[in-house]
Amino acid sequence: MKKIQYTDLLKKLNADQTDPVYLILGQEDYLEQQIQRAFQNLVPKEEQEMNIGNYDMESTSLGAALDDATSAPFFGERRVVFVRDPYFLTGERHKGGPNHDVDGLQTYLEHPVDSTVLVIFAAYEKLDGRKKIVKTLNKQAITIQIGNLNQGQISQLVKTRLTTKNYTISPEALNQLLFRTDSKLSTMMNELPKLMLYNIGKKEITVESVDALVSKSLDQNVFDLSNAVLQKKSKQAIDIYQSLITQQEQPLRINAVLVGQIRLLLQVKILQNQGFSQGDIAGTLKVHPYRVKLAMQSSRHFSMTDLTKGYTGLIDLDLQLKSTQKDPELLFELFLLQFIDQKIA
Structure with missing residues (x-):
């Protein structure tokens, strides 16, 4: 497999240095947009309508894309063909959709057209390496991994x-x-x-x-909510919760993130008591160091008893939210008030 980095790809394209076939593997919208723009810029604007093709394999046959790729540029020097959603490269079963000439792609990869740049966007974590077409693609294409960025x-x-x-x-x-x-x-x-x-x-x-x-994310708001709960500030906690509901956040989702936040505080406090540094904790828990830093600052203000009661109370609330017909908001507020009054068993 011939791999290059995203930044190196842009440098080469900006210098008008191209290869016949590219595989863009993974999903990251911003990088995908930047890559597509860079490939489009290989074709003069006045020629783009005739010499740039976009083909979605969910609705268009692979044969149509290959016909375009094997055609000579129309009053220009280069043709760029984008292929998206090539599910036939994965192991997933797909019902319906057009018939795809995978053998035709195999032949094209072995003998690509010099005047065409074929770009395959595969927004998947991995392809099915057992397939002949994937093996050939890995051998012939320049691969750029844009998913799972750290x-x-x-x-x-x-x-x-x-x-x-x-x-x-x-x-x-x-x-x-x-x-x-x-x-x-x-x-x-x-x-x-x-x-x-x-x-x-x-x-x-x-x-x-x-x-x-920059607006606060759900995680940021729940971080504030967890601090308000653990500090037993009932009005602030309920205000934050009601604000999240107003923003169309679902009680189950709020609860899930809150469980995760208090679990993180527990884990950080335990590891910190064992002598772990901030970097060690981040590596052990696979959490961003900044989140660990905030958790370390926050957890020192709370006892293990409060953290444990909060965590077990939220687990119980999760079961109630999933198994009863009671008003989720009422259940959540009842949990908050019970915890603040230290009535959770």
Whole structure:
């Protein structure tokens, strides 16, 4: 398999250096959009309508895409053909849809057309490596993995994007941006324009601007909710909860995230008591270091008894939410009030 990094791909395409076949593996909307734009720019704008083809394998036959790929460019030098949702490369069973000429693709991969750039977007974690077509694709195509990015890769992409605009971002601001967007690259990139406009004078993204402009994610709101519950601040806890309901968040989902947050506080407190450092805890739990830092700061204010009671109470609430017809909001508020009054057994 011939692999290259996303950034190296863009550099080559911007330098007009291409290969006949590319496989874009994984799903990340922002990177996919940037890659597609870079390939489209290989064809002059006035030629794009005739020399760029888009084919979704859910609704269009592979044969149609191959016919396009084997055609000479129309009054131009290059043709770009995009193929999406190639489920026949995976092990999943697919009912309905068009018939696909997989043998035809096999032949094309062995003898690609020089004037065509074939780009296959496979938004899957992995392909079925047992299939002959996948083995050939791995051998012939340039593969770019864009899914399952780690925190370091996401952070670097954000910083690189800001650098191209002559901006910087403080470590605290970057951590807060990661936290507020649940480390979703596309969401982070969508937030950058207003952050840059807000900080246009200093050209540095600050944590204050992130706090002011980037909406809190469900995880962030539940982090605040868990602190309010554990601190026995009933009004604040109920206000946050009601705000989440107003935002159309479902009680079961809120409860699931809250269970996860208090479980994290428990795990962090236990590991911290055993002498683990912040980095060790993050590695052991496979959690972003910034979340661990916040959990360490928060957990020191709560006893193991309170954390355990809160956790077991939420597990019980989860069962009630799933097994009774009672009003979920009422059940949740009852849990909050019972916990705050320390009546949970």
